[in-house]
Amino acid sequence: MSHAHSAGSLPREDLIRAEILALCGSQSLNRSQIAGRLGLGAATVTEHTRRLIELGFMRELPPQVNGPGRPRVPLEVVPDAAYTLGLRVHPDHLVGVLMRLDGSEVRRFTLPFDPSGDPVEQLSQACEPVLADPASGPKVRGIGLALPGVIDPAAGSLRLSPRLGWTGLPLRPLLGARLPVPVLIDNDTRASTTAELLFGTGRDHDDFLVLAIGDGVGMGIVLGRRVHRGPDGVAGEFGHVPIGPDGPACVCGRRGCLDAYLATYALANEAQARGLTGAGLTLPDLVRLAERDAPGIRDLLAERGAxxxxxxxxxxxxxxxxxxxxxxxxxxxxxxxxxxFRPAVEGGVLSALDINVRRWDDSAHARGAASLALATIVASR
Ligand SMILES: [Zn+2]
Structure with missing residues (x-):
């Protein structure tokens, strides 16, 4: 395992070991079952499981004899053999999740965070109690960081995060110098897309999209069980798809981007422009008004959903x-x-689409970051 491995591109072959761990984390499977479920050749599965067994991350169970032929050896994950820590930075707090090899959580925590303070200092301090804990610290093999913004994954650098007010911050090298394990950083939507590939939608689909609705809209793209990043790591900038030439102004300087219709500020501006509310509407305000069916609000949101x-x-x-x-x-x-949204998407697609809406909680992107760290620490290169 090379610590110089780029966190930026995880081609299919680098995700395979994490996929095997995720698949076998919930059930013991033999090598041919793993090959069938992940669409891999027998030799590939044999090679990767041998390495995972050497690392102590998987073990063989007693062989099962079912009729003629060679007995099959089921494999299981050793969940507590190693942990990864995922952190998600919000504008006013930080969420951490310590994850086992099978994707289950050891624990989660929330800490205050001030983006105007020293990020390296605060992030190191958030990791230190976990690393210093004799029960968990020695097992932590990697730390993943999920950030809202544009990340240069090869350099491990955050290029721009309007939400955090950060530009040009080489977080991976700076944190790597402070912490005793490899640090990976990625955009939060892509971190969560990796988690979906390993532990969610990827169980049933090799190709899927993750639509992230937050401050704006983002998209995670999985094709052939590979998280698509694009050459500069900026694939998935769905929020700046042009919609209306005369549409509202977008933060990117253009007009009529999708974000300019869907972001919280855009919804608030439109509600005010329609005379439905005053200025400065927040997301909780908007939800409250929609819940009590204040005039025009539900129509506005359904239009934007379409x-x-x-x-x-x-x-x-x-x-x-x-x-x-x-x-x-x-x-x-x-x-x-x-x-x-639903009639518009169902009326617009050429084939049936399996739509899943995840219950969301604050730790979801942190779990994504821990999944990304898992994928990277077991990567074959
Ligand atoms: Zn835009």
Whole structure:
């Protein structure tokens, strides 16, 4: 295992060991069952499971004889053989999840965080109690960091995060110098997409999209069981898909981007422009108004849901995916976006689409970051 391994690109072959751990974490399977479920050759599974057994991450169970032929040897994960720590940085707090090899949680924690303070100092301090704990510390093999913003994964650097007010921050080298285990950083949507591939939608689908609704909208793309990143790690910038040439101004400087219709500020501006509310509406305000069916609010949200649904249908048709999973911090708005979204997307796609909406909690992107760290520490290169 090389610590110089780039966190940026995880081609299929690098995810295979994490996929095997995730698959066998919930049930013991023999090598041919693993090969069948993951669409891999027998030799590939034999090679990767041998390495996972050498690492102590998996073990063989007694052989099972079922009729003629060679007995099959079931394999199981040793969940407590190693842990990864995932951190998600929010504008005012930080969520950490310590994860076992099978994806289950050892524990989670929340700490205050001030983006205007020293990020390296605060992030190191968040990791130190976990690393110093004699029960967990020696087992931690990697730390993943999920951040809202544009990440240069090869350099391990955050390019831009308007939400955190950070630009050009080489977090991976800075934290790597402070912490005794490899540190990976990625965009939060892609970290959660990796978690979906390993522990969620990827159980049933090799190709799928993850629609993240938060401050704006983002998209995770999985094709052939590989998380698509694009050459600069910026694939999935769904929020700046152009929708209306005369649409509202977007933070990127253009007009009529999807985000300019769906982001919380955009919804608040439109509610005010329609005379439905005053200025400065927050997300909780919007949810409260929608819940009590204040005049015009549900119509506005359903209209915006329909805009989102048409844009999603376009991507679904281009990539020919059959599954869409909805995640994100704005899930609270989903019940009001969905009445517009679902008919628009279902009316727009060329083949049936399996839509799953995840119950969201604050730790989801942190679990994604821990999954990304898991994928990277067991990667074959
Ligand atoms: Zn834009």
């Amino acid at each position: 805009i989102l649904g048409r844009a999603v249908a376009g991507v679904v048709n281009v990539l020919a995916v059959r599954a869409l999973t909805v995640i994100g911090e704005s899930h609270v708005l989903w019940p009001f976006l969905e009445p517009g």
